[in-house]
Amino acid sequence: MQNMILLDIETMDFGVESGIYEVALMVIENGEVVSTKHIAKVEDKTLIHLGMGEGYADISEDASKKDQFRSIIDRYNYPVVAHNVSFDRKFLVHYGWLDEDHKCYDSIRAIKYANSDLFSYSLEYLLSFYNIDRPLTHAALDDVKALYEVILKANPTLWVPLYKVAPSKLKNFVELTANVEGQSTIFQEKRIVFTGASPFPRVLMKEIATKCGAVVTGSVSSKTDLLVCGENPGSKLDKARELGVDIQTDEWFIDAVSKDLDLEKVSVTRQSIAATNEKQEKVFADISEWKGKSINIALLPVRIQSKVEEILIRQIKVGKINKGTNGYKVDVIIHSDDGDYALVKKAEELLIETVPLSKFNRMILGY
Secondary structure, eight states, X not given: XXXXXXXXXXXSSSSGGGOEEEEEEEEEETTEEEEEEEEEOBSOGGGGGGOTTTTBOOOTTOHHHHHHHHHHHHHHOOOEEETTHHHHHHHHHHTTSSOXXXXXXXXXXXXXXXXXXXXXXXXXXXXXXXXXXXXXXXXXXXXXXXXXXXXXHHOOOOOOBOOOOOGGGHHXXXXXXXXXXXXXXXXXXXXXXXXXXXXXXXXXXXXXXXXXXXXXXXXXXXXXXXXEEOBSOTHHHHHHXXXXXXXXXXXXXXXXXXXXXXXXXXXXXXXXXXHHHHHHOOOOOOOGGGTTOEEEEEESOHHHHHHHHHIIIIIIOOSEEEOOTTOOSSSEEEEOSSSOOHHHHHHHHTTOEEEEHHHHHHHHHTO
């Protein structure tokens, strides 16, 4: 996709009532950056370095800021692309910045189609995986620039527009899932929790999730794979953030399921996606120097540990897996990219090899 408008917003929380504090746009025309725009109102310069909209005023209802945004959207009329676009779109549509029917694409989905073997698709992880020397500041313009560099590296070729369904049509949507029950693997064996107010009836969303292979639970734990949030999500959102659980919107959930249900509406066939993923699948590279050695994976999220463990045992044939948080008597420690870990510091003092998850990901993919 050569023409697009990359976008990022900063808000104070997950719900639309928290407001919009920063908006950044980057217009890409014929693959080149032709315009960038940062829309915000400074309230306290001393706080801006903190990111996440700190130091800026709420501009959700600011007509002049909204006009600046719409002038760019209207001038170029290109599709909007964002990392987890359903979140940004939710705010922009709610406050009248973006029309309901404006075509939107999620860069996460496009990058998954380009490389289906990554352990994470967060922007921070992708920057590390692709060796892009740019810190993630959570400032809107910086994050848009980071996303542009990631897209250049990942070079996604399959873009599927965000699927939208009216809440009143969700019952019909559930009937569609009956046709793929037992066939869809989009949420196969994933533990999902729903929370917050939603125009989409929760009982129907849970039914869809179950038919698509999920295990729906009522509380968030370290074993939870996904929290789907509506408005005012409450303590479950706090718990998910604390545990590093993937957090998504109701709209994201409907969009994710739709690719298994009705791809003709987005002009992409299931066969083309399957063929693309098959083409992109790689045989994991051999890390011969790790054979027979002891590897600690305690500092990885629980939902990722099992994937890493299987690769280490079946393909690399390591000697032992250690999951103890004080287990530094090992040969290698694989740890999450984010976080300041005492175990890693201790290992480095003892000259034990420590490997961030993104580097391990590169190693097994032969980068």
